[in-house]
Amino acid sequence: MSRNLCAKAGYTYTFLSDPNAEVIRRYDILHRAAGPNGQDIARPAEYLLDASGTIRWLNLTEDYRVRARPEQIIEQAKALQ
């Protein structure tokens, strides 16, 4: 499904699937029973890591309509060494 989605949306970056929400749980961003069929899904979140894998910026929105904007992330990414 995510393959079709990527092709349709034209995403060329690495697109990973977390069907059992293991990593979502590890990052503690699980939104219980919020999926269309009552599945556990992720709350939207963005993490910017530096080359050592350390979190340099993150965004956990409080309204799932409102996400980080590309220009906002690019500005943060420019600050990475």
Place this chain on the structure above:
Amino acid sequence: MKRRWNWHLWAGFLLCVAAFVSYLFVFAKFPVTRDIPWVNFLLFAVGVALLVVGLQRAFGQPQQYRGKISGPILGAFSLLVLVFFCYVIFHMTKQLPPPSAALRVGQKAPEFVLPDTNNNPVALSSLLSSPMPGLQTPPKGVLLIFYRGYW
């Protein structure tokens, strides 16, 4: 004397419906019209204004205009659509669990391995250490985006 068709009522009603539907199919796609749905509130405002004019005509000049029965019904439906839109925008999409403080700036992002779209396992550590196609040096960073379903 035949009373005239009260088009303001119908136009107002249709505009209120369009204000709701267009958010889902058009304006939610662009951050500038999604985060604060100003276009849709503008459409609702024009729709409600048309309904008010229509209702004034229906009840103020009932010899000339129709709509004493249809007017209140269309008005009530339009109001219902507006109330539901406000419910979605100001309440429903804010229903998220409280943000976790488990991960903060300065901490290491937990390692993981997940399948990509070709079912090949991909580790976070390999994303951090392997150069992007066509480049020689590893990336300066990695952006992790967790989607909520489709978007």
